[in-house]
Every structure is written in C-alpha cells, then in structure tokens.
Amino acid sequence: MFKKKIIILNLPKQILTKEIQKQLVYLSNFINPDILLIIHKNVKENISNNVWFNIFQLKGTIIYCNSLIKQKTNIWINNKIYDSKINIHKNAKELLLKLYSGNILFLYNTINMLMLIWPKRLITIEKIKPFINNSTLFTPEEWIDSMLIGDLNKSIKILNNLFIQNYNQIVLIRSLQYNLITILMIQRKIFPNIYDILKMRKTSKSRYLTLIYFSRCENIEKINKSITLLTKIEINIKKKYETSIWNQLKILSCIISKKN
Incomplete structure (x- = not known):
C-alpha cells in the first residue's frame, strides 16, 4: 500500500481540454512523497500557469528535464563556475559551451575536474584544450x-x-x-x-x-x-x-x- 510508485503521464498533442485539466486536478489529490510523476509535455502551450500544475508544484518538487537552450545553459555554467569558485577565462568558458552545450552532465563533471586540477589558477583556453581532447567520452x-x-x-x-x-x-x-x-x-x-x-x-x-x-x-x-x-x-x-x-x-x- 505504501510502496513507491512511478506514474508516466503523456499529455495529448492538441490543446488541453477543460475535461483533461479537470482530471489532472483530480490526479493531484493523490500526489505524495512516494509517487514520482513523469509528465511528457507534447502541447505547445505553457502549462506552468494551469491550476493543476500549480497544485503539483505545491505538493512536490518540479524538475524540468527539457534540453536547456543556449541562453539558459550560459546561466547554468555561470552559476556552476561561481559555486565552484574557479577562475576561468571567458574564451575557455565559451569553448566549453560550444562543445558541450547539449550535455549538462559532462559539463558538470568537466568543471569539477577543472576545479581539482587548477583550484586557484586562471584556467585559460590553452590549458583546457588538451584536457578536453583527452577527456572525450566514447560509447x-x-x-x-x-x-x-x-x-x-x-x-x-x-x-x-x-x-x-x-x-x-x-x-x-x-x-x-x-x-x-x-x-x-x-x-x-x-x-x-x-x-x-x-x-x-x-x-x-x-x-x-x-x-x-x-x-x-x-x-x-x-x-x-x-x-x-x-x-x-x-x-x-x-x-x-x-x-x-x-x-x-x-x-x-x-x-x-x-x-x-
């Protein structure tokens, strides 16, 4: 009865009708810490202002899994660099963004490695080029x-x-x-x-x-x-x-x- 559950919800490609939104509000009554709700958003409209979405947000933590656009990736890497307390040249940061903008996990791991290798030194593009070449991940x-x-x-x-x-x-x-x-x-x-x-x-x-x-x-x-x-x-x-x-x-x- 109290086992953790995963609910996968595929929203329709068309607009969300009032009936669908009514059912989503009803579903929100069952949200609790033991439920992981995965929502596949197919509709183009912004769902963050919907009543049901706000109820979900109050009852749990919303994690966006969409690929970050370039502007948001730039914000993310700036925050990560600030939190890591590393000194990295603008050109070096732009190279990281260019190569790994679609791979946040690899960006995260790369910045952590740079922090360990050059904790108190300026990280230039000349320093990270050989590092990146040697750190390429293959499948x-x-x-x-x-x-x-x-x-x-x-x-x-x-x-x-x-x-x-x-x-x-x-x-x-x-x-x-x-x-x-x-x-x-x-x-x-x-x-x-x-x-x-x-x-x-x-x-x-x-x-x-x-x-x-x-x-x-x-x-x-x-x-x-x-x-x-x-x-x-x-x-x-x-x-x-x-x-x-x-x-x-x-x-x-x-x-x-x-x-x-």
Whole structure:
C-alpha cells in the first residue's frame, strides 16, 4: 500500500481540454512523497500557469528535464563556475559551451575536474584544450562502428578511452554480440527486407549503412570467429582475469577491423 510508485503521464498533442485539466486536478489529490510523476509535455502551450500544475508544484518538487537552450545553459555554467569558485577565462568558458552545450552532465563533471586540477589558477583556453581532447567520452556503439568500417586506429583509441572510464566489460561484450548477431541475421536473410531486421533489432537508423555494408563485405566465418572469441573473453571476465581482458578486446578489434 505504501510502496513507491512511478506514474508516466503523456499529455495529448492538441490543446488541453477543460475535461483533461479537470482530471489532472483530480490526479493531484493523490500526489505524495512516494509517487514520482513523469509528465511528457507534447502541447505547445505553457502549462506552468494551469491550476493543476500549480497544485503539483505545491505538493512536490518540479524538475524540468527539457534540453536547456543556449541562453539558459550560459546561466547554468555561470552559476556552476561561481559555486565552484574557479577562475576561468571567458574564451575557455565559451569553448566549453560550444562543445558541450547539449550535455549538462559532462559539463558538470568537466568543471569539477577543472576545479581539482587548477583550484586557484586562471584556467585559460590553452590549458583546457588538451584536457578536453583527452577527456572525450566514447560509447560502445562508436567502438563497434569504428571496427565495422575498418578503422583499427580509431577502435583502439576508443577502447583505451573506455578502459580509462573503467567501462563495464560485460556491457561492451553484449553490445558487440548483439551487433554481430544482427549482421548474421542480415547475411542469412531471415527476412526478405533487410530494414525489417534492423527495425526488429532496434538498430539506430544512423547505423543502418554501417551494418549493411559490413554484412555484404565480410564472410560468416569471420563473424562466427569473433563471436567465439567474445564467449571466451566473457568466461575470462567471470574468472576475473581482469588484466588480460582489454588486450583480448584489442585483438578482437584487429580481427574485425581487418578487411578480407
């Protein structure tokens, strides 16, 4: 009865009718500290002046999850710099805004790192450029795509970055396994339409061409060999042979990146 609950509310794309707003006011009667209410705002109108929204605000804490526009990001970074008590040059701050304006979490972590490295010194653009280049965060998909297009140097660079991040090795392996199996499904033509396979496997549209190209250029034996090696790497992870895992992933990068 007193368990915490999550309520997801999708507002309609049209305007909010009086009946809908009446139901929202009714819903506000049940808001309490044990309920997390997630509202997907599809309507263009401003909802902050509505009665139901004001009631929600009185009963809990409103957290806006929308991407910040440039002006608000600038306000956020100024407040963060002030709270962190760091001395950063205007050009250096503008570079951070230019590179990471859509990634508040990375901005937050970067400023915290700058605070530790240069707590009482002026942080110039010359100082942070090498820092930013060395702190770029990569994803498993970027590592996988670099291998699939045959860019070995980039795949090793990304793998080294993931190692520094202490990225979960099992997540890396599962991601690569999933992609290789998707490629096998394309090669074996389990559906006549390749795009139906990619949709079924929930592949990002931006990666369609990469997977299709690899499936047409590489043979099944190479993919099976890679999947077998992945299985061995996973066994080693479970046996806690930590030091050799990343080297084995580099060997795997070489195998997949090498063109037939």
